[in-house]
Amino acid sequence: MNTLNTLNTVNIAKRKERIDRAIKARCNDIYTLLSLKEISYVIAPKLCLILFIFIFPLLKAILGYYWERVFYITCLIAILAISWELLSYVGLVSLGQAFVFGTGAYISGIFNINFHIPVPFSILLASGFGALICTLILFPASKIKGIYFAMITLCIPMFFSKVIEATEIFGGTSGISGISPIGNYYVEMYFPALVLIGAFFCLRRLMSTDFGLLIIGIKDNEFSLMSSGINIYKIKFFVIFLSSALGCFSGACMCHYYQFVGISAFSLDYSIIPLACSILGGIDGFSGSLIGAFVVCPLSEMLRGFGTLRIVIYSVLLIMFILLVPEGIFSYISRKYHQIERWKEI
Amino acid sequence: MWSLLLIYGLINSAIILLQTIGFGLTFSISGIANFSYGALYILSGIITWLFLNYGFSLAISIVISILITSLGGFFIYWLVIYRIKGMPLSEVIITFSLGVAIIEFLRWKGFVTYEFNVSPILKGSIFIGNVPVDLQRVIIFFSAFLLLVALYLFSHYTKIGLALRGLSQNEQTALCFGINTELLSSVSVMLGAGICALSANLILPLGIISMDSGYDVLLVAIAVTVVGGLGSSTGLLLASLIFGYIQTATTIFLSSKWMMVIYLFSIIAVLMIKPSGILGRFKEIEERI
Amino acid sequence: MERDIILEVRDLSKSFGGIKAVDSLSLNLKKGELLGIIGPNGSGKSTLINIITGFLKPDKGKVLYKGTDITGLSPYKIANIGLVRSFQFIRPFYKIPVYKNVVISLCSDRVKRLKGGSFGRRDEVAIDLLEELGFERDSRILYKETSEIPHGYLRRVELARCIALNPDLLILDEILSGMSKPEVASIIPVIKRLNDQGLTIIMVEHRIKELFQIAHRVIVLNFGRKIADSTPEEVMQDQTVRSAYIGKAKINFRR
Numbered sequence: 029m030n031t032l033n034t035l036n037t038v039n040i041a042k043r044k045e046r047i048d049r050a051i052k053a054r055c056n057d058i059y060t061l062l063s064l065k066e067i068s069y070v071i072a073p074k075l076c077l078i079l080f081i082f083i084f085p086l087l088k089a090i091l092g093y094y095w096e097r098v099f100y101i102t103c104l105i106a107i108l109a110i111s112w113e114l115l116s117y118v119g120l121v122s123l124g125q126a127f128v129f130g131t132g133a134y135i136s137g138i139f140n141i142n143f144h145i146p147v148p149f150s151i152l153l154a155s156g157f158g159a160l161i162c163t164l165i166l167f168p169a170s171k172i173k174g175i176y177f178a179m180i181t182l183c184i185p186m187f188f189s190k191v192i193e194a195t196e197i198f199g200g201t202s203g204i205s206g207i208s209p210i211g212n213y214y215v216e217m218y219f220p221a222l223v224l225i226g227a228f229f230c231l232r233r234l235m236s237t238d239f240g241l242l243i244i245g246i247k248d249n250e251f252s253l254m255s256s257g258i259n260i261y262k263i264k265f266f267v268i269f270l271s272s273a274l275g276c277f278s279g280a281c282m283c284h285y286y287q288f289v290g291i292s293a294f295s296l297d298y299s300i301i302p303l304a305c306s307i308l309g310g311i312d313g314f315s316g317s318l319i320g321a322f323v324v325c326p327l328s329e330m331l332r333g334f335g336t337l338r339i340v341i342y343s344v345l346l347i348m349f350i351l352l353v354p355e356g357i358f359s360y361i362s363r364k365y366h367q368i369e370r371w372k373e374i
Numbered sequence: 375m376w377s378l379l380l381i382y383g384l385i386n387s388a389i390i391l392l393q394t395i396g397f398g399l400t401f402s403i404s405g406i407a408n409f410s411y412g413a414l415y416i417l418s419g420i421i422t423w424l425f426l427n428y429g430f431s432l433a434i435s436i437v438i439s440i441l442i443t444s445l446g447g448f449f450i451y452w453l454v455i456y457r458i459k460g461m462p463l464s465e466v467i468i469t470f471s472l473g474v475a476i477i478e479f480l481r482w483k484g485f486v487t488y489e490f491n492v493s494p495i496l497k498g499s500i501f502i503g504n505v506p507v508d509l510q511r512v513i514i515f516f517s518a519f520l521l522l523v524a525l526y527l528f529s530h531y532t533k534i535g536l537a538l539r540g541l542s543q544n545e546q547t548a549l550c551f552g553i554n555t556e557l558l559s560s561v562s563v564m565l566g567a568g569i570c571a572l573s574a575n576l577i578l579p580l581g582i583i584s585m586d587s588g589y590d591v592l593l594v595a596i597a598v599t600v601v602g603g604l605g606s607s608t609g610l611l612l613a614s615l616i617f618g619y620i621q622t623a624t625t626i627f628l629s630s631k632w633m634m635v636i637y638l639f640s641i642i643a644v645l646m647i648k649p650s651g652i653l654g655r656f657k658e659i660e661e662r663i
Numbered sequence: 664m665e666r667d668i669i670l671e672v673r674d675l676s677k678s679f680g681g682i683k684a685v686d687s688l689s690l691n692l693k694k695g696e697l698l699g700i701i702g703p704n705g706s707g708k709s710t711l712i713n714i715i716t717g718f719l720k721p722d723k724g725k726v727l728y729k730g731t732d733i734t735g736l737s738p739y740k741i742a743n744i745g746l747v748r749s750f751q752f753i754r755p756f757y758k759i760p761v762y763k764n765v766v767i768s769l770c771s772d773r774v775k776r777l778k779g780g781s782f783g784r785r786d787e788v789a790i791d792l793l794e795e796l797g798f799e800r801d802s803r804i805l806y807k808e809t810s811e812i813p814h815g816y817l818r819r820v821e822l823a824r825c826i827a828l829n830p831d832l833l834i835l836d837e838i839l840s841g842m843s844k845p846e847v848a849s850i851i852p853v854i855k856r857l858n859d860q861g862l863t864i865i866m867v868e869h870r871i872k873e874l875f876q877i878a879h880r881v882i883v884l885n886f887g888r889k890i891a892d893s894t895p896e897e898v899m900q901d902q903t904v905r906s907a908y909i910g911k912a913k914i915n916f917r918r
Contacts, residue, residue: 123463123466123467169642169646172645172646174463175466176600179596179600179641179645180642180645180646183593183638183641186634186638187642190631190634190635193631194631194632238785241766241767241770242770245759245767248756248758248759251718251738251750252756253739254737254738254739254742255718255739255750256742256767256771257742257768257771257774257828258739258767258770258771259772260739300471303467335482336481336482337479339475339478340474340478340479343471343478344471346468347454347468347472347475350458350464350467350468351454351458
């Protein structure tokens with residue numbers, strides 16, 4: 029008896045334990061509606077996000093042109109990042125999101141200048157039409173797996189920008205300028221913001237339905253899905269189309285904001301930034317990309333003062349993030365929000 | 375005109391071959407796509423230039439540059455690639471970011487004007503037929519040939535070479551045979567980097583060291599590796615010849631602006647139609663369960 | 664063309680490089696039969712199944728299902744006309760809960776067609792199906808991620824996934840492998856029951872004892888060729904089969 033006691037007091041082993049917070053466990057079904065505290069626990073993060081996006085443009089007077097521009101770009105990049113993440117859900121990791129971005133930008137510019145289509149419609153038409161073109165190119169490529177798909181997507185935007193440069197079509201190296209702006213400040217700001225919020229919540233909803241199940245299934249195990257009678261080609265087509273539409277929308281908005289579009293729309297920047305957003309934010313449910321975008325873009329704008337060094341800092345940060353915090357900021361924050369950690373004796 | 379095409383086509387093929395072997399080697403052996411390849415290319419040129427400026431002779435500068443770059447490759451594997459797990463394509467993204475960081479850093483540091491060039495090993499030129507060819511290019515051509523022979527002997531007759539071939543066939547089986555695959559993978563990256571440095575020191579003297587050529591070299595290497603097919607050295611040779619002649623023909627008959635377009639297009643087209651390349655050994659296994 | 668024959672394979676051949684995996688194979692399958700396919704490893708069993716279900720294209724030959732030529736059709740189309748298979752190397756969907764594996768099958772076009780639109784919640788139908796296969800309704804196992812459940816359950820989930828599609832012909836590729844005796848003993852009656860209810864079944868197996876207890880007919884493959892095609896008893900006596908595969912042991916039959 030005595031020896032047993034001394035043994036117990038000497039070897040106290042501890043382990044870290046993570047359990048869901050009590051309030052999370054209570055919030056799992058409809059009874060959440062009974063308590064204000066629980067409702068706010070569930071809604072708070074999303075409400076903060078929506079409020080932030082809505083209120084920000086209204087503060088124009090205080091924040092000035094610089095931050096207005098940052099906000100606009102951030103919304104566009106966030107949409108691009110979400111479209112990238114959607115593609116990654118069917119197992120297609122694209123290193124060429126600049127392709128959909130540039131296509132949207134060019135088509136919207138061309139519609140506006142050559143066909144005199146007024147602004148809001150040119151953006152919408154560019155999204156649809158651009159999505160069609162992008163899907164026609166990306167869909168056959170989607171049959172190829174993994175790293176080869178990445179290489180193909182890396183090369184596609186470069187290819188188009190070099191072709192434009194060599195053939196001098198669509199304005200060549202000087203690009204298309206004189207594109208009409210949206211005009212009304214509020215419409216300009218809220219259009220992408222609303223689309224961002226809409227896309228974000230709609231996509232989350234989509235992923236939680238059975239259709240979302242099929243989408244995840246494609247990435248997981250295509251053969252099993254096919255032998256369960258699911259037409260994976262139809263699903264892939266749909267996902268690629270949706271993702272391209274969002275990306276083209278983002279590009280189209282950009283060309284109207286700057287009133288210019290050139291081959292810089294196909295530049296590597298626009299391929300790497302959505303990647304960086306998702307890596308930073310954590311790939312899991314589109315929130316990661318969103319938060320990543322709101323961190324990466326302002327940072328990138330602030331770094332513009334450094335000139336070329338900006339890209340160096342960027343790349344180094346990206347590398348460090350992949351190595352050190354692979355789960356991303358958002359996973360970390362959400363873990364803290366939903367779970368408590370404590371040391372427990374074994 | 376045609377003799378120009380013939381001779382320079384051959385020489386350009388040799389240049390392309392030299393530029394690609396390093397990348398293709400690493401990719402075929404250990405499946406690691408080292409996208410910082412272009413950056414290492416430029417870096418070794420800059421290192422040679424630096425040492426030349428410190429007063430070292432050309433030969434020693436070249437040797438040091440190759441050594442440093444190889445060590446760089448070795449460390450890239452252990453510090454960066456080795457730690458990546460889970461995320462798809464993380465090695466591509468991370469090596470590419472590393473490459474971008476290196477190239478843009480050098481650009482920021484100011485290595486961009488015409489002063490930065492490495493002198494060729496031999497100056498002067500000879501005439502083949504009625505076509506003038508500078509001696510540097512002749513050296514390049516023979517170096518490519520010698521390198522191929524050396525690599526063949528290495529991979530077939532030395533222990534490390536054989537182990538590397540085993541690794542390229544099947545990593546897990548190689549492990550079972552007691553081959554230290556991690557160390558070997560780092561050796562393959564190191565080898566690739568070393569050959570890259572060698573080729574850089576031979577080829578860069580032909581012009582100035584330009585940062586953008588770092589990205590171009592990477593794309594050329596990818597194109598040739600993809601078109602030629604993984605794991606096939608004959609494929610590499612064949613693809614280099616094809617691209618060499620296409621490049622020369624384009625420069626002579628069209629404008630050089632189209633060169634990159636052709637490289638990019640060939641990558642996309644080949645990957646879409648036959649990802650294993652012309653002579654690749656690793657066929658698409660999408661149908662086998 | 665007899666109305667009874669649900670599957671006909673004519674002169675099927677497939678080579679990989681220099682190896683003939685399947686060599687001029689022909690077979691017939693009547694509705695309601697339970698056919699066993701046995702043979703040593705490498706005899707072409709899995710290749711045959713892959714060709715029938717559309718994952719491989721044959722070099723020569725045809726596959727006819729209910730009279731229509733389905734050679735080379737895409738696997739999902741084949742599954743949608745009622746020819747369903749399970750996989751030898753299990754590949755469930757690892758990151759989703761167990762019952763969702765079955766829900767996925769319920770999302771297919773075939774189920775939509777047969778049950779007419781969304782018929783009640785798919786989740787509930789999935790859980791009902793799993794219950795029939797021996798999972799307890801309220802057990803937490805159904806809600807765990809597939810990567811966390813014991814291996815023995817995975818085959819039953821696979822079976823559930825197949826049955827959810829309401830197949831007319833079910834091909835089970837080594838479904839008994841990796842199962843312990845009690846697990847086998849509990850699943851064989853389920854398969855037999857499905858067959859009695861009218862489902863035509865093909866079972867590719869190595870576990871001959873259990874297979875012979877329920878199979879109506881057995882086909883033996885060796886080096887891509889059919890070396891025997893008759894009832895289990897006759898196959899047992901066949902000399903070629905014994906020397907190629909079964910050996911000299913005797914198996915007692917109890918039907």
